[in-house]
Amino acid sequence: MTSQRILRIAVWSYIILFFGYLFGPLILMSLTAFNSAAFPRVSPWECFTIEWFDVLRQDDKLMAGLRHSLVIGLGVVLVAVPLGLAGALMLTQVSQRVRPIYYTIVVSPILVPGVVLGISTLIFWDRLGVMFDASYQSWFYDGTFLTIVGQSTFISAYSMLVFIARLQRFDPALEEAALDLGATHVQAFRKVMLPFLKPAIGSAAVLAFLASFENYNTTVFTIVSESTLTTVLASKVRYGINPSISALAVVIVVLTLIGAVAHEVYKRREQAAERAATLEAGGADMATVNKARAGAIGNPAVAVMLLVFVAGLGTVYFAGTVGVDECKVQVTEQKRRLAEERIQALREKRKAQREANQPTTPEARPSSDVKAKGSEGYGGIFAPDNLKGRAGETDPAGETKDEPRADQGLFSPGNLTGQTGADPKDGDPAEDDPEEAQGYQNLFSPNNLREQSGGGQ
Amino acid sequence: MGVIRYFQQFFNRNGLVLSSLLLGAVGFWIVFLIVLPQVFMLDFSFRFNLPPADLGGPKDVYTLSNYEFLMFGSPNNPEPLNVVDLSVFLRTLLAAVFVTLFDLVLCYPIAFYLAKSAQGGYARLMVLSLIVPFWVNEILRAFAFRILFGSTGIINAFLIWIGVLSEPMDFIQADIALYAGLGYAYILLMIFPLYNAIESLDTNQIEAARDMGAPWWRIHWRVVIPFAKPGITSGCTMVFMLSAGALAAPQILGGPSSLWFTQIIYQWFNTGGNWPRGSAYAIVLLVTCIAFVLLMMRLFKVKLGAIGR
Numbered sequence: 001m002t003s004q005r006i007l008r009i010a011v012w013s014y015i016i017l018f019f020g021y022l023f024g025p026l027i028l029m030s031l032t033a034f035n036s037a038a039f040p041r042v043s044p045w046e047c048f049t050i051e052w053f054d055v056l057r058q059d060d061k062l063m064a065g066l067r068h069s070l071v072i073g074l075g076v077v078l079v080a081v082p083l084g085l086a087g088a089l090m091l092t093q094v095s096q097r098v099r100p101i102y103y104t105i106v107v108s109p110i111l112v113p114g115v116v117l118g119i120s121t122l123i124f125w126d127r128l129g130v131m132f133d134a135s136y137q138s139w140f141y142d143g144t145f146l147t148i149v150g151q152s153t154f155i156s157a158y159s160m161l162v163f164i165a166r167l168q169r170f171d172p173a174l175e176e177a178a179l180d181l182g183a184t185h186v187q188a189f190r191k192v193m194l195p196f197l198k199p200a201i202g203s204a205a206v207l208a209f210l211a212s213f214e215n216y217n218t219t220v221f222t223i224v225s226e227s228t229l230t231t232v233l234a235s236k237v238r239y240g241i242n243p244s245i246s247a248l249a250v251v252i253v254v255l256t257l258i259g260a261v262a263h264e265v266y267k268r269r270e271q272a273a274e275r276a277a278t279l280e281a282g283g284a285d286m287a288t289v290n291k292a293r294a295g296a297i298g299n300p301a302v303a304v305m306l307l308v309f310v311a312g313l314g315t316v317y318f319a320g321t322v323g324v325d326e327c328k329v330q331v332t333e334q335k336r337r338l339a340e341e342r343i344q345a346l347r348e349k350r351k352a353q354r355e356a357n358q359p360t361t362p363e364a365r366p367s368s369d370v371k372a373k374g375s376e377g378y379g380g381i382f383a384p385d386n387l388k389g390r391a392g393e394t395d396p397a398g399e400t401k402d403e404p405r406a407d408q409g410l411f412s413p414g415n416l417t418g419q420t421g422a423d424p425k426d427g428d429p430a431e432d433d434p435e436e437a438q439g440y441q442n443l444f445s446p447n448n449l450r451e452q453s454g455g456g457q
Numbered sequence: 458m459g460v461i462r463y464f465q466q467f468f469n470r471n472g473l474v475l476s477s478l479l480l481g482a483v484g485f486w487i488v489f490l491i492v493l494p495q496v497f498m499l500d501f502s503f504r505f506n507l508p509p510a511d512l513g514g515p516k517d518v519y520t521l522s523n524y525e526f527l528m529f530g531s532p533n534n535p536e537p538l539n540v541v542d543l544s545v546f547l548r549t550l551l552a553a554v555f556v557t558l559f560d561l562v563l564c565y566p567i568a569f570y571l572a573k574s575a576q577g578g579y580a581r582l583m584v585l586s587l588i589v590p591f592w593v594n595e596i597l598r599a600f601a602f603r604i605l606f607g608s609t610g611i612i613n614a615f616l617i618w619i620g621v622l623s624e625p626m627d628f629i630q631a632d633i634a635l636y637a638g639l640g641y642a643y644i645l646l647m648i649f650p651l652y653n654a655i656e657s658l659d660t661n662q663i664e665a666a667r668d669m670g671a672p673w674w675r676i677h678w679r680v681v682i683p684f685a686k687p688g689i690t691s692g693c694t695m696v697f698m699l700s701a702g703a704l705a706a707p708q709i710l711g712g713p714s715s716l717w718f719t720q721i722i723y724q725w726f727n728t729g730g731n732w733p734r735g736s737a738y739a740i741v742l743l744v745t746c747i748a749f750v751l752l753m754m755r756l757f758k759v760k761l762g763a764i765g766r
Contacts, residue, residue, distance in 0.1 A: 113702020
């Protein structure tokens with residue numbers, strides 16, 4: 001009994017950990033979209049804002065990429081779904097002997113790395129263009145065309161798998177009956193096969209569009225000089241991060257969730273309708289049938305969820321727009337005060353130290369000289385000598401121990417000048433994320449620095 | 458003769474219009490999208506990198522120089538081998554194997570739970586929440602991991618808070634972010650083949666083993682895993698191929714000093730401007746990956762036809 005319970009607890013904690021791994025990064029990323037800090041993060045939370053969505057909307061490059069992605073996605077749907085359908089129908093008709101070879105060939109694009117597909121498409125059409133002596137404006141070199149073709153290579157295989165799954169349930173007798181009754185082949189296909197495949201066509205189209213929309217590996221080669229949403233995103237993420245990318249992620253995650261919920265509701269309704277139909281056919285009394293049908297038509301839970309969603313959206317909008325500026329001013333003020341306090345404390349300590357140092361011989365404490373030099377300008381605190389001095393320092397007072405540390409904090413304005421030039425060894429966070437330092441610079445630099453040099457020594 | 462009779466049958470069965478449409482579509486797909494591009498890439502990888510004016514001229518001859526470059530580097534390379542590229546290549550393969558094993562270990566319990574223990578609407582909810590993260594763009598997923606593992610990220614903040622670390626650790630430099638991101642990216646591709654395989658196992662077999670007194674780990678080792686071997690193989694194959702060929706995650710999550718082999722290919726195409734050499738590298742990647750998968754299948758005695766069922 002107890003071992004059973006332990007096992008159950010283990011299973012549950014594993015499931016929770018697993019889904020934490022699955023959703024944790026996405027949730028965190030979504031949260032960063034609402035933080036006013038210029039670098040996407042949650043831990044020092046500043047102000048709740050939705051300004052990053054505005055930044056996102058005004059990003060022309062990203063929006064142009066998005067439009068281009070939509071066009072390409074549409075093109076891929078138009079190419080890949082018919083190809084997949086043909087491929088699946090063909091599979092049901094090829095002879096038993098050829099089938100494994102045929103299947104291997106048409107499924108292989110799924111396994112071939114996307115990079116290889118992109119490269120081969122690019123080279124193939126380029127060589128054809130050379131052979132036909134086509135101009136560089138022709139479609140042999142057109143990024144949109146190449147991308148649609150390159151993506152269709154493997155997305156057709158995806159949609160083919162969808163059709164195969166549906167075709168397995170198809171009763172060939174239906175088509176034969178239509179043909180026996182005098183329908184032409186085309187008629188039988190249009191009136192029997194296509195209606196049967198309709199749901200599969202829908203899901204294959206959605207799958208094809210989404211697969212095209214999020215593809216990067218193939219697109220980055222075939223797009224040539226143009227850009228899609230993913231290529232713009234990739235270059236943005238590589239060369240400079242800001243939370244407007246998180247804002248985009250929020251939009252995508254929310255759309256996905258809505259899609260998933262809608263799909264689930266639709267499925268439930270369909271099932272409920274089916275159940276009602278079978279009940280009715282079975283001659284059940286009207287009350288049961290109506291009850292089953294009620295499940296199909298209106299679900300109060302759905303209405304409540306919709307309401308909660310709208311209310312949540314309203315709250316976010318309200319909280320994200322009202323009082324943000326005040327909050328930001330406060331945060332800036334707070335940071336400034338913090339920095340000032342530190343500087344003040346530092347100054348006092350140094351003063352005390354200098355007074356204490358005066359009677360003792362300078363040889364006894366080699367660091368004091370360096371310290372004095374450092375205090376001339378705050379940027380100098382980070383001079384490499386300074387660090388060395390600190391390492392060799394034998395500090396009798398003990399209190400000065402954390403003093404350079406305090407200054408090393410990210411918030412200090414002198415940090416920037418020190419870090420970029422003089423401090424190669426220090427593995428501070430800002431070195432890893434230059435964007436972050438950038439963010440601080442924006443917040444701090446002009447006023448603060450001036451104030452300091454004025455009020456300094 | 459047999460071929461002609463076969464086509465006659467095919468046309469009789471489908472009628473002229475449909476038959477030509479089907480043949481045309483499938484033919485276009487196989488010839489122009491799948492086979493010819495690969496053939497052209499193979500051909501291109503054996504050529505010199507020539508300016509457009511020289512293409513088709515007397516200088517446009519076959520050569521092995523692109524493959525030689527991958528093996529030995531440029532002629533004035535002091536080392537006997539092209540150590541840089543080859544070590545990136547090996548590391549990519551090793552890391553892909555590691556990511557595959559990580560995903561297998563991570564997903565097996567969930568797949569088993571989904572297939573054998575979860576019930577009804579609950580299982581549906583789980584499947585749905587498995588799928589939802591994978592409609593989020595690959596780039597954005599990598600970006601999420603970059604936020605998570607960044608030096609001001611939540612993991613560093615937490616580790617410092619509980620006192621394990623005193624300074625932020627550079628997870629990106631250590632490639633931990635990369636492995637976590639890659640493993641994350643292909644979870645779904647591992648779970649579904651596993652799930653399909655385990656689901657078709659008769660639960661009575663598990664119960665019989667349990668009645669005979671087998672401990673749970675032996676039930677998995679002797680009953681479930683041997684049965685699910687085809688599913689395990691197809692999941693591993695997909696994850697291995699895709700993570701070896703991944704480009705977005707290494708570009709975003711890779712440390713500055715560690716390259717993925719696809720990034721070298723990308724460089725030959727973009728900044729390097731040497732397409733034939735890039736295609737030679739791509740061919741090497743493709744062939745090695747396929748050979749590796751086939752070798753593993755031979756080792757674990759799985760037949761090719763068992764994959765993808």
